[in-house]
Amino acid sequence: MIKLVVDNLNVEVPEGSTVLQACEEAGIEIPRFCYHEKLSVAGNCRMCLVELENSPKPIASCAMPASSGMVIKTNSSMVKDARKGVMEFLLINHPLDCPICDQGGECDLQDQAMFFGKGSSRYNDAKRAVSDKNMGPLIKTTMTRCIHCTRCVRFANEVAGVENFGAVGRGENVEITTYLEKAVVSELSGNLVDLCPVGALTSKPYSFLARPWELTKTETIDVMDAVGCNIRVDSRDGKVLRVLPRINEDINEEWISDKSRYAIDGLSKQRLDVPYVKVKNKLLPSSWNDAFKNINAKLSNISSNQVAAIIGDQADTESIFALKKLFEKIDSKKIAINQHNYNFLKGNRSNYIFNSHINGIEKCDSILFVGINPRLTAPIINARIRKNYLNRDIQIASISSEKFDLTYDYNFLGNNIDVLNDIHDQKNEFGKSFNKSNFPMIIIGDEALKDSQSRNIQSICIEILTKANAFRKDWNGFNIMHNSSSIVGSYDLLNNYSSISHFEINNQCKTGEIKFLFLLGVDENLYKDYKDTFIVYQGHHGDAGAQRANVILPGSAYTEKSASFINLEGRLQTTERAVFPPGDAKEDWAIIRAMSEFLGKKIKYDSLNELRDQMNKEVFEKIMFREGSFNKKPLKGKFEKLNSSHLIGSGRNQYMTCPISRSSNTMAECLKNQER
Amino acid sequence: MTKNLLKKKPLNKDILVKLDKNEIEEIISKYPSNRKSSAVLPLLHLVQKKAGGWLPVHEMERVANILEMSYMRVFEIASFYTMFNIQPVGKYLLQVCKTTPCWLRGADDIQKCIKDNLDLDNGKTSKDGIFTLMEVECLGACVNAPILQINDDYYEDLDYKSTKDLLDKLKKKH
Numbered sequence: 001m002i003k004l005v006v007d008n009l010n011v012e013v014p015e016g017s018t019v020l021q022a023c024e025e026a027g028i029e030i031p032r033f034c035y036h037e038k039l040s041v042a043g044n045c046r047m048c049l050v051e052l053e054n055s056p057k058p059i060a061s062c063a064m065p066a067s068s069g070m071v072i073k074t075n076s077s078m079v080k081d082a083r084k085g086v087m088e089f090l091l092i093n094h095p096l097d098c099p100i101c102d103q104g105g106e107c108d109l110q111d112q113a114m115f116f117g118k119g120s121s122r123y124n125d126a127k128r129a130v131s132d133k134n135m136g137p138l139i140k141t142t143m144t145r146c147i148h149c150t151r152c153v154r155f156a157n158e159v160a161g162v163e164n165f166g167a168v169g170r171g172e173n174v175e176i177t178t179y180l181e182k183a184v185v186s187e188l189s190g191n192l193v194d195l196c197p198v199g200a201l202t203s204k205p206y207s208f209l210a211r212p213w214e215l216t217k218t219e220t221i222d223v224m225d226a227v228g229c230n231i232r233v234d235s236r237d238g239k240v241l242r243v244l245p246r247i248n249e250d251i252n253e254e255w256i257s258d259k260s261r262y263a264i265d266g267l268s269k270q271r272l273d274v275p276y277v278k279v280k281n282k283l284l285p286s287s288w289n290d291a292f293k294n295i296n297a298k299l300s301n302i303s304s305n306q307v308a309a310i311i312g313d314q315a316d317t318e319s320i321f322a323l324k325k326l327f328e329k330i331d332s333k334k335i336a337i338n339q340h341n342y343n344f345l346k347g348n349r350s351n352y353i354f355n356s357h358i359n360g361i362e363k364c365d366s367i368l369f370v371g372i373n374p375r376l377t378a379p380i381i382n383a384r385i386r387k388n389y390l391n392r393d394i395q396i397a398s399i400s401s402e403k404f405d406l407t408y409d410y411n412f413l414g415n416n417i418d419v420l421n422d423i424h425d426q427k428n429e430f431g432k433s434f435n436k437s438n439f440p441m442i443i444i445g446d447e448a449l450k451d452s453q454s455r456n457i458q459s460i461c462i463e464i465l466t467k468a469n470a471f472r473k474d475w476n477g478f479n480i481m482h483n484s485s486s487i488v489g490s491y492d493l494l495n496n497y498s499s500i501s502h503f504e505i506n507n508q509c510k511t512g513e514i515k516f517l518f519l520l521g522v523d524e525n526l527y528k529d530y531k532d533t534f535i536v537y538q539g540h541h542g543d544a545g546a547q548r549a550n551v552i553l554p555g556s557a558y559t560e561k562s563a564s565f566i567n568l569e570g571r572l573q574t575t576e577r578a579v580f581p582p583g584d585a586k587e588d589w590a591i592i593r594a595m596s597e598f599l600g601k602k603i604k605y606d607s608l609n610e611l612r613d614q615m616n617k618e619v620f621e622k623i624m625f626r627e628g629s630f631n632k633k634p635l636k637g638k639f640e641k642l643n644s645s646h647l648i649g650s651g652r653n654q655y656m657t658c659p660i661s662r663s664s665n666t667m668a669e670c671l672k673n674q675e676r
Numbered sequence: 677m678t679k680n681l682l683k684k685k686p687l688n689k690d691i692l693v694k695l696d697k698n699e700i701e702e703i704i705s706k707y708p709s710n711r712k713s714s715a716v717l718p719l720l721h722l723v724q725k726k727a728g729g730w731l732p733v734h735e736m737e738r739v740a741n742i743l744e745m746s747y748m749r750v751f752e753i754a755s756f757y758t759m760f761n762i763q764p765v766g767k768y769l770l771q772v773c774k775t776t777p778c779w780l781r782g783a784d785d786i787q788k789c790i791k792d793n794l795d796l797d798n799g800k801t802s803k804d805g806i807f808t809l810m811e812v813e814c815l816g817a818c819v820n821a822p823i824l825q826i827n828d829d830y831y832e833d834l835d836y837k838s839t840k841d842l843l844d845k846l847k848k849k850h
Contacts, residue, residue, distance in 0.1 A: 163746030163747075163749065164746065164748050165748065165749070166748040166749065166751065167751045167752060168751065168752055168755045169755050169756070170755070170756045170757075170758070179746075179747050179751060180733070180747040231850075408719055
């Protein structure tokens with residue numbers, strides 16, 4: 001530890017800290033533009049100047065390592081003058097167009113000019129002007145406002161891993177631009193907007209929509225992928241206007257993906273706002289009463305084993321639990337845990353979650369991807385892997401349908417799954433070094449999970465990890481990377497209840513064995529030729545599922561309800577309501593509760609809290625909070641050698657994976673930009 | 677943080693049409709093998725010389741491929757240093773030193789002579805593409821001021837007349 005004095009306060013900071021961190025430790029805020037905790041130190045804005053005793057000049061605290069015995073002053077007249085001077089220089093070429101700038105009200109430059117600036121200008125000459133750059137459909141540029149902090153350049157190079165961002169020219173002629181002014185293609189590009197301390201890079205879809213002080217801010221959870229990023233939803237007049245990341249070091253650090261951030265315009269398009277009932281092959285607007293009456297009429301005519309349900313990608317745990325209770329009353333066990341044809345090993349919770357945890361990635365020294373494109377499935381986790389790749393020696397290999405650009409170097413082992421045999425027998429180089437690594441990780445994804453040998457693949461992976469001693473008290477190297485936010489919660493709740501797969505339900509609908517199918521937000525993988533199956537769709541968007549339905553029950557999206565989701569690590573998080581659902585739409589658990597009463601099979605919870613209590617008692621306490629439930633070794637099945645077979649790509653594109661993102665114009669433009 | 681930052685993109689297998697492979701190898705061998713990108717400045721100089729005094733984009737990209745750097749990093753470097761030209765220049769690049777000693781000793785006369793004879797302003801290239809004029813800062817030869825640098829050669833102690841003779845000679849040579 002280093003001991004130093006900041007403004008007469010004694011401070012202790014760990015070895016390798018900077019003076020700025022020491023000042024923060026003392027509770028003193030140092031103004032800064034270029035310094036950012038998550039990026040490398042540039043030291044070029046000079047706003048963080050402080051006085052060091054016995055030093056003739058002020059020092060840039062962000063770049064100066066703290067050493068013991070230093071005496072720092074942050075409030076002396078020298079520091080105040082230095083800040084005034086720096087601010088005056090920064091404002092020389094800044095347009096001061098705050099009234100028409102989207103950053104106004106949440107602008108670092110604006111705030112710090114108020115606190116530390118001189119208050120008046122002595123500059124009477126012409127200001128420099130810089131042409132705006134095209135940075136794609138998400139980022140609006142006003143480059144004249146740029147103060148060259150280079151945060152965006154460092155973010156693009158270090159975190160996002162797209163190296164076409166840079167500062168061109170010299171001195172007064174420096175311009176931040178992309179290589180040959182091509183648009184940025186990155187799944188994390190929205191974060192550039194957050195990082196920009198001025199209004200040079202602002203959000204294009206949000207431009208001129210609102211001022212920050214008009215917005216209602218709701219802290220909630222993202223459900224666009226399985227990571228469960230912490231977000232803040234800003235809304236006004238019942239409309240979600242933007243999404244910003246919240247800091248959570250264990251999950252998303254400070255970043256969120258473009259889909260999480262910009263798919264929100266899909267929330268106000270294609271919405272189901274009243275119940276619909278199909279009359280003479282035509283869906284007509286109806287009332288809740290009529291809709292339930294229709295369902296009741298159908299259900300009372302059929303036997304319980306003709307009733308089935310499928311859980312969609314964005315279903316919350318409360319509604320899944322309520323549906324399970326209803327099906328217990330109906331006495332049917334036909335609930336498919338997800339809408340994809342994934343095959344998991346029967347086992348304990350460790351068999352289907354991301355056991356190493358997201359922040360565990362920073363520890364690991366060896367990663368094997370099996371059938372996954374992490375950049376597409378979970379951009380935030382991919383960024384974490386890249387961070388680890390830059391900071392330490394790590395070997396990464398992948399078996400996947402094709403060699404993806406993951407923003408870091410890795411060893412592509414081909415698309416034939418039988419390479420796993422060689423790794424298991426340590427016949428190839430990677431197998432040998434993987435076995436020797438201290439914190440090995442295997443990440444299995446959708447391409448492998450839908451493979452016909454899926455269970456065998458999981459077994460052999462567990463076997464490889466067992467050999468490499470990856471199941472210890474401090475480490476569990478077996479990871480499944482899911483691509484939807486509902487799937488872990490759905491497993492937790494339904495794993496012991498039903499074992500029917502989505503595939504089987506589809507087939508039974510085809511043969512006419514299932515007469516009544518309940519879709520909880522299911523829009524993918526529905527077979528075309530159902531034989532006389534009555535479909536009830538509960539969800540928030542008029543997508544593929546709703547078109548097929550006989551009765552539509554309008555539910556609410558993740559910004560419109562307080563609901564719990566379990567992310568891929570098995571972490572339980574709760575969303576908050578930011579706006580109300582449109583029209584007659586209701587919260588999902590409440591719809592199922594109301595329906596159950598109508599059907600004469602009333603489930604007994606009258607409030608969300610009652611339901612949550614029961615859900616915790618029945619399920620979560622057993623699998624989450626009980627001692628020893630963490631770091632259990634996943635169970636492996638019968639172990640066989642894998643046959644030679646090639647993995648097939650998922651065919652998903654990163655921008656359109658759910659009804660919300662499919663309805664979003666912004667996402668459509670991103671897709672166009674990417675294809676270009 | 678920047679340990680692996682520059683490690684990117686496989687080597688372009690394009691055969692270098694204008695460049696001698698050994699020469700490139702020799703330059704690169706002067707730097708540690710894990711700091712290959714250190715060779716970017718000498719390599720850009722070499723390429724600029726071979727490519728007629730300036731750096732077309734595809735030549736910069738070639739350098740980036742050789743050194744396994746991203747295109748943007750090379751472009752940033754080339755645009756930062758004034759001795760690299762990212763715009764085309766004429767066959768003869770006239771660089772007039774305008775720093776105080778040269779200026780006191782008559783740099784303005786040199787510039788006037790160039791303007792009178794070639795009708796060139798600062799930063800412009802003559803219509804026939806033979807001459808380019810640039811004002812530069814100290815060329816480090818103040819003892820024989822004023823200086824005019826033409827490509828790699830210094831011409832010292834110039835005045836209006838000697839400059840005109842020089843330009844005529846160059847015109848005739850062409």
